[in-house]
Amino acid sequence: MHILHDFDDAYWSTMYASAGPFVSWFPDTARFLAWPSFTREYYHGLWRAINLTDGVYREARIEPEAAYYHHLIFDDVAVDPFSGSSLDNRWNEFQNSIPQWHEWLTARNGLLRGWLPSPAALAITAPAGPTFVTGSPDLTLEGTAPLSAPRLSINWVEEDDIRWDSVTEWRWDCVLEYHTNRFVVRTLDYAGNEIEQVSIDVVYTAGMGDIADFVTGPLPAYPPLTVQFYDQSHASNITAWDWDFGDDTTGNGPNPVHTYADGWNAYDVTLTITADGGPYSTTRSITVGTPPPPPPPVPGDFDGDYDVDQEDFGRLQACLSGPGSPQTAPACAKALLDGDDDVDQDDLAIFFNCVSGPNVPGNPRCN
Secondary structure, X not given: OHHHHHHHHHHHHHHHOOOOOHHXXXXXXXXXXXXXXXXXXXXXXHHHHHHOOOOXXXXXXXXXXXXXXXXXXXXXXXXXXXXXXXXXXXXXXHHHHHHXXXXXXXXXXXXXXXXXXXXXXXXXXXXXXXXXXXXXXXEEXXXXXXXXXXXXXXOOEOOOOOEEOOOOEEEEEEEOOEOEEEEEEEEEOOOOOEEEEEXXXXXXXXXXXXXXXXXXXXXXXXXXXXXEEEEOOOOOOOOEEEEEOOOOOEEEOOOOEEEEOOOOEEEEEEEEEEOOOOOEEEEEEEEEOOOOOOOOOOXXXXXXXXXXXXHHHHHHHHHOOOOOOEOOOHHHHHHOOOOOOEOOHHHHHHHHHHOOOOOOOOOOOOO
């Protein structure tokens, strides 16, 4: 009876979604199906009926399970003296009905599969790209989610105003306030545990500073490489400011001063604030110091790495033309070490005088 009931309910509930006459038979169901969130939940139930094995009969399980459980019933009936002489006939009829149940379940599941949409992955389809830049505060995120996921959240909140354009396509509207915004979309199981997530960074060019934000004073060009930092965060009840200056040192307070030991480097500075709803963090890259001018060219340094080694010797060999034979190839201009227009033994002698070895700076006055 449970098997027949399972088939019957699934069959008629599938018919509710039909555009045919069944909708007119069930007007309340038709009204519910006009609500996208309900439709999504309804189709998720159909997906479960086909794909999950907890308490639901499958075509591949019906015959062995029915035979096992009803054989136990037969054993009980067999020892009952009041069963009468027709017991064997009743048991044979039951055994003969198992293929029919299998046929019913196959038809039911085939019917449900025909109603389900094509599989969809969790994705943010619009705006496109991992980072989106906009001057408008109005933002609409669009995306897809697999039917197998019962719940969806955005930035760790299950939004009530997510709109389902179809059972796998969602849409969500928001108003931007801050310059940098990250939106994280997650699928959740029934217990609220994350299944998977995708994210997008949105830069609102007219937005105010990030929740955690900072600026610096003028960046020094020469030592001492001292930088003044200023907190510019937008948050309520900030109780702590923790800084990572990017050079393996840290600090605290809203407006710290830090001196870097090494110049001519880019440092990734991170501010983390403790505040209502936080903590919040932001990272900025700063460069302190003016890089020194490049060293003068080294004779024989064909590859431009400021040493003269085996690699340069190989290139010089390729340029050898012999005494009195001009070498006119543009790539061999650096091989004219002695100032004439051929590459010969004299150029080799100068080259060997300039050899410094791998990763050892050459002497620009070696010749």
